Amino acid sequence: MNWISDVVPPRIRSLxxxxxxxxxxxxxxxxxxxxxxxxxxxxxxxxxxxxxxMRIPAKARLAALFDGGTYEDIPTPEVPADPLKFRDxxxxxxxxxxxxxxxxxxxxxxLAAGSIEGQKAVVAVHDFEFLGxxxxxxxxxxxxxxxxxxxxxxxxxxxxxxSGGARMQEGMFSLMQMPRTTVxxxxxxxxxxxxxxxxxxxxxxxxxxxxxxxxxVHIAEPGAVIGFAGARVIEQTIRERLPEGFQRAEYLKxxxxxxxxxxxxEMRPMLARLCALLTRAPVEPPLAAPExxxx
Amino acid sequence: xxxxxxxxxxPLADLEAKVEELRALGTDGKAIGxxxxxxxxxxxxxxxxxxxxxxxxxxxxxKVARHPQRPHCVDYxxxxxxxxxxxxGDRQFGEDEAIIGGLARFRGEAVCVIGQERGADTQSRIKHxxxxxxxxxxxxxxxxxxxxxxxxxxxxxxxxxxxxxxxxDAEERGQAEAIARSTDAALALGVxxxxxxIGEGGSGGAVAIACCNRVIMLEHSIYSVISxxxxxxxxxxxxxxxxxxxxxxxxxxxxxxxxxxxxxxxREPEGGAHRDPAAAIAACGAAIADSLASLGNMGAEELRNSxxxxxxxxxxxx
Numbered sequence: 001m002n003w004i005s006d007v008v009p010p011r012i013r014s015l016x017x018x019x020x021x022x023x024x025x026x027x028x029x030x031x032x033x034x035x036x037x038x039x040x041x042x043x044x045x046x047x048x049x050x051x052x053x054m055r056i057p058a059k060a061r062l063a064a065l066f067d068g069g070t071y072e073d074i075p076t077p078e079v080p081a082d083p084l085k086f087r088d089x090x091x092x093x094x095x096x097x098x099x100x101x102x103x104x105x106x107x108x109x110x111l112a113a114g115s116i117e118g119q120k121a122v123v124a125v126h127d128f129e130f131l132g133x134x135x136x137x138x139x140x141x142x143x144x145x146x147x148x149x150x151x152x153x154x155x156x157x158x159x160x161x162x163s164g165g166a167r168m169q170e171g172m173f174s175l176m177q178m179p180r181t182t183v184x185x186x187x188x189x190x191x192x193x194x195x196x197x198x199x200x201x202x203x204x205x206x207x208x209x210x211x212x213x214x215x216x217v218h219i220a221e222p223g224a225v226i227g228f229a230g231a232r233v234i235e236q237t238i239r240e241r242l243p244e245g246f247q248r249a250e251y252l253k254x255x256x257x258x259x260x261x262x263x264x265x266e267m268r269p270m271l272a273r274l275c276a277l278l279t280r281a282p283v284e285p286p287l288a289a290p291e292x293x294x295x
Numbered sequence: 296x297x298x299x300x301x302x303x304x305x306p307l308a309d310l311e312a313k314v315e316e317l318r319a320l321g322t323d324g325k326a327i328g329x330x331x332x333x334x335x336x337x338x339x340x341x342x343x344x345x346x347x348x349x350x351x352x353x354x355x356x357x358k359v360a361r362h363p364q365r366p367h368c369v370d371y372x373x374x375x376x377x378x379x380x381x382x383x384g385d386r387q388f389g390e391d392e393a394i395i396g397g398l399a400r401f402r403g404e405a406v407c408v409i410g411q412e413r414g415a416d417t418q419s420r421i422k423h424x425x426x427x428x429x430x431x432x433x434x435x436x437x438x439x440x441x442x443x444x445x446x447x448x449x450x451x452x453x454x455x456x457x458x459x460x461x462x463x464d465a466e467e468r469g470q471a472e473a474i475a476r477s478t479d480a481a482l483a484l485g486v487x488x489x490x491x492x493i494g495e496g497g498s499g500g501a502v503a504i505a506c507c508n509r510v511i512m513l514e515h516s517i518y519s520v521i522s523x524x525x526x527x528x529x530x531x532x533x534x535x536x537x538x539x540x541x542x543x544x545x546x547x548x549x550x551x552x553x554x555x556x557x558x559x560x561x562r563e564p565e566g567g568a569h570r571d572p573a574a575a576i577a578a579c580g581a582a583i584a585d586s587l588a589s590l591g592n593m594g595a596e597e598l599r600n601s602x603x604x605x606x607x608x609x610x611x612x613x
Contacts, residue, residue, distance in 0.1 A: 012484075056399070080613045083554070084545050088530035137610050144607070166520050168530060172556050173543045173610045178499060182478050183603045189490040206520075208471035209459075209499040212499040215480060228471035231462030235524075237461050247466060285369050 027064040041074040071114030076142035092169040104212035107138035117272035136167030140177030147184035156194035156275045165205015178210035194278035218258040220249035296388040303520030310340040320394035344566045354541035359515040364569040368410035368453045374576035385434035393424040393513035394432035407443035429461035430473035437480045460498030485595025489586045492516045509586035514563040519546040
């Protein structure tokens with residue numbers, strides 16, 4: 001501790017810390033390889049050598065997804081905060097404040113609208129940095145808003161999930177987001193609009209057990225942990241070691257729960273293609289012979 | 296059967312033991328003049344029981360909700376339905392007896408019933424997997440709900456589970472997807488649906504079959520996003536803080552009625568449903584009949600819409 005850490009507010013401190021040398025290099029958790037942070041960002045937080053998918057900030061995800069990196073921010077509705085006046089080892093209201101300061105957004109869901117290779121869509125992203133992407137009233141209401149906006153504008157709806165599950169600090173209000181979001185999925189379905197779920201690391205609990213498993217198409221990012229119960233809970237219940245690769249994206253594909261595992265760097269064309277096919281959009285520009293690619 | 300007491304019922308257990316002793320003396324004909332003492336003690340024990348149960352803490356209610364002698368799904372089916380015709384299997388993988396269900400008559404009318412059964416002794420608990428369903432159970436529930444919808448049968452759903460089963464096989468076969476589809480099917484029903492939380496409504500495993508037009512809870516049942524023990528070990532990082540977790544999470548029927556998450560509470564007999572199962576079951580029958588009557592004039596579209604709007608409205612105004 002010195003006077004800087006005592007006096008300078010946390011957000012400014014993190015700016016200062018950015019310049020320290022150890023943050024310029026990021027270690028790949030899979031291969032141990034060191035990657036220069038600019039290279040990692042340029043490759044959408046996928047480690048160039050190992051192909052390991054690190055967590056990508058929600059904003060960077062949206063910028064990389066939409067044409068020209070531009071999109072319309074759709075505001076998320078305000079909801080009653082801390083309905084239970086909950087307190088565990090810490091006050092929930094304090095946790096909310098901290099996470100708002102840390103992420104600069106009101107809760108975990110970001111909503112956006114824009115074009116993906118020309119295909120217009122409404123998109124929601126879970127920001128895992130905000131209380132583990134947990135599903136509470138704010139997230140539920142935001143997802144409902146996103147889905148109903150898609151219905152109103154007659155656009156496909158795409159969600160990128162990353163969540164530990166229900167926000168326990170909101171008790172049953174959190175659990176009720178499972179049926180609430182399901183009602184909104186049914187509205188998308190009734191309007192015959194495509195609903196595409198991209199499952200990213202990690203997607204578990206009540207999120208997987210509701211809107212994340214109700215898509216028309218399920219895409220998973222490589223290596224993402226996707227499941228209902230947490231690995232620790234399962235191990236404690238059955239007193240067995242879990243098999244290699246259990247609850248990973250590839251395992252879910254093998255077991256018929258996702259349609260495809262798609263690398264983040266290839267996500268944009270895949271989403272655009274699916275939206276175009278499901279909305280029967282004409283091919284644009286008209287088919288031309290592919291240009292020869294440099295080797 | 297010997298009555299089993301919960302830890303917080305110790306003073307009550309002592310009193311009732313004394314009452315029993317005196318009663319035994321009385322029938323032996325050895326003691327004279329104990330009648331007064333007996334009736335005095337009986338009154339005292341009764342008052343202790345009523346007082347204790349009038350003011351249970353959420354953690355105590357959790358224990359009552361899980362009481363080994365509390366009536367279970369099969370008891371409600373026996374007590375409330377006739378012509379019960381159980382059906383089995385999800386037509387995909389297997390039969391999961393954690394969720395039982397089928398066709399039956401409720402007060403003469405054909406209905407469809409599904410419910411979680413925990414079992415009452417070691418053998419039946421294993422058979423029913425302690426009421427913790429695997430994907431097959433939820434897929435069977437979907438099958439039954441679709442059957443109800445097609446044939447216009449009202450659906451009665453009995454909730455009593457610690458949660459969906461957390462196991463390798465369950466994950467392998469898509470536990471999350473099965474729960475999501477079951478919730479989806481329940482919300483799509485064009486027939487009247489009533490859910491009754493009879494014991495423990497444990498998280499997503501309960502929600503999957505509880506998204507009904509009317510949700511009723513027994514007075515001492517609980518309905519929760521995670522068990523108090525689970526919340527304690529995750530949020531407090533201390534499994535012994537279950538009491539604090541139960542108190543903080545608002546899991547009682549009384550709290551949830553206030554929040555608009557459930558619609559009705561059924562009063563339990565004095566000292567809880569396990570003290571007089573027949574009375575508890577009869578009271579539930581009346582509540583289910585009332586709920587179904589209130590939905591009787593609605594068409595399929597209206598039932599779907601009003602159910603959807605009910606869930607969408609939850610939490611918007613607190």
